[in-house]
């Protein structure tokens with residue numbers, strides 16, 4: 148560092164100002180581009196030895212930066228893994244053990260907050276609703292683009308249950324922010340690429356290149372997108388001053404140990420991650436073989452940017468290893484999955500990697516020699532009792548030392564629910580307590596078959612194959628009639644097929660066996676609402692929101708229900724809470740505008756609806772509401788313009804014709820008005836607005 152600065156001053160003294168360009172930039176804080184490749188296994192990348200991979204961009208990054216050969220995530224699930232990445236703390240400290248239903252607690256310092264405090268512009272573009280701002284990872288980002296499941300997609304697109312944004316869209320928005328959104332400051336930009344997560348949708352060319360292997364085709368797609376992004380960075384001149392970090396949040400089982408996806412086990416198929424770091428200006432490769440954890444990334448990044456590391460960060464600073472100065476000391480690598488406990492009531496898993504050995508704490512313990520058995524096929528616990536005891540000791544100490552005193556990210560539930568919950572032994576985290584690790588439940592190894600059945604049911608549902616999803620749910624329930632997920636899917640499928648009475652019965656059974664199941668309560672509320680039972684619907688919406696206060700959709704539905712019941716004040720409070728969580732929710736905004744309009748606040752209502760129309764231009768009702776309010780405000784010309792625009796989208800929209808005719812009438816264009824209004828009544832004979840205007844016309 149000192150040497151470099153000396154050289155720079157020297158060059159300036161010689162008048163070779165151009166030589167100093169890079170060094171001057173090196174004095175300024177580097178930008179940071181953090182890219183998380185969801186679900187990408189390192190052994191499916193060229194730079195990690197996969198000769199069939201098509202990953203030239205990542206390979207180039209590895210050739211010019213630092214590649215960690217043994218990097219691990221802490222939890223094989225998107226939200227908890229990213230919570231660790233962005234706070235530099237262990238899951239038992241930050242408390243985000245699972246998804247959804249967990250939120251990063253306030254008060255834990257985040258990487259983005261630290262960068263923001265250091266004068267950086269902080270931006271993030273997400274590809275999956277799993278990382279929605281309501282889960283708290285947005286703290287410290289001045290720009291957090293999580294508008295993936297805009298309500299339009301959520302509800303207007305029939306049955307769209309899986310929503311994600313392609314990498315190209317994420318990159319485009321990220322670049323846009325770098326160009327226009329950062330106000331000349333150095334930037335910290337986090338991009339999340341979700342294309343390697345099910346369901347895959349690679350383009351035909353890549354599908355053809357990887358026949359029968361959409362996972363690798365999707366990884367190739369991500370690599371291409373990243374390549375284009377970096378090329379733009381180079382062309383725009385910022386890439387040379389940017390530290391680039393690329394890693395995944397977890398891997399993918401791909402059938403290893405019977406696990407097709409991720410989240411359930413903590414074997415290396417899902418726990419090992421790629422980790423590439425190229426500091427700004429670096430051009431030479433370094434390979435670090437010391438095992439490292441995703442918890443190390445935040446403190447390491449801060450050090451690479453010459454920033455101090457907040458005291459609470461628990462990961463190891465590994466900037467020396469990144470810069471090739473030393474390999475860094477080996478620290479124990481912590482692994483966990485509470486998914487078996489929190490979703491199925493089975494035993495959670497914890498594990499520890501030290502050097503080339505790995506220990507898994509479970510009712511039947513496991514010990515692997517990764518040097519000779521990297522696929523963890525031969526459990527050698529019987530012959531390794533002594534080292535295993537030592538691993539257990541280290542594991543216990545690590546958890547004890549880093550656990551938070553009273554940290555809880557779990558949504559609180561009322562005591563009665565918590566009690567029922569505990570008595571069922573289904574979930575380990577009632578009443579906002581951190582889940583407790585015990586060894587008295589079913590070993591997940593014995594349940595992977597059922598877990599896979601549940602997954603295949605979920606996949607059938609996501610593919611809109613409701614017949615198959617129902618059959619699979621029924622098959623699971625034949626063995627275990629209280630299986631909450633199977634009940635949830637069965638109820639939801641019945642709802643989707645408009646068999647509302649059957650859906651109600653199934654979902655009632657669900658909330659009985661799993662009263663803490665927030666999505667079950669929400670779905671039952673929705674069903675009751677469709678059946679016209681407002682009292683029951685209100686009760687279950689309230690329950691859903693109590694279980695998951697971040698459930699913006701249930702809050703909004705509750706608000707709509709209250710509005711329909713004539714309880715405008717309560718409706719307004721509820722809708723405003725929902726809109727805090729999801730500011731662009733067009734249904735909530737539309738309803739709130741109705742409340743304002745009824746109160747006489749026409750201007751306020753118009754403002755909200757203008758936002759709705761801009762956000763969801765294809766949605767008809769808010770356009771009509773806005774047109775109607777323009778009429779009321781005496782802005783007939785504006786109303787006419789909006790309705791003409793609307794009719795271009797949908798020429799047979801009777802409501803738009805009615806408002807257009809009324810607007811024409813208000814402007815004194817009687818002949819045109821009469822034609823338009825008659826047309827409206829032709830399309831929709833009962834249209835009251837048109838009939839009323841026509842009556843006035845004839846007076």
Ligand SMILES: [Zn+2]
Pocket residue numbers: 185186224225226396397
């Ligand atoms: Zn993920």
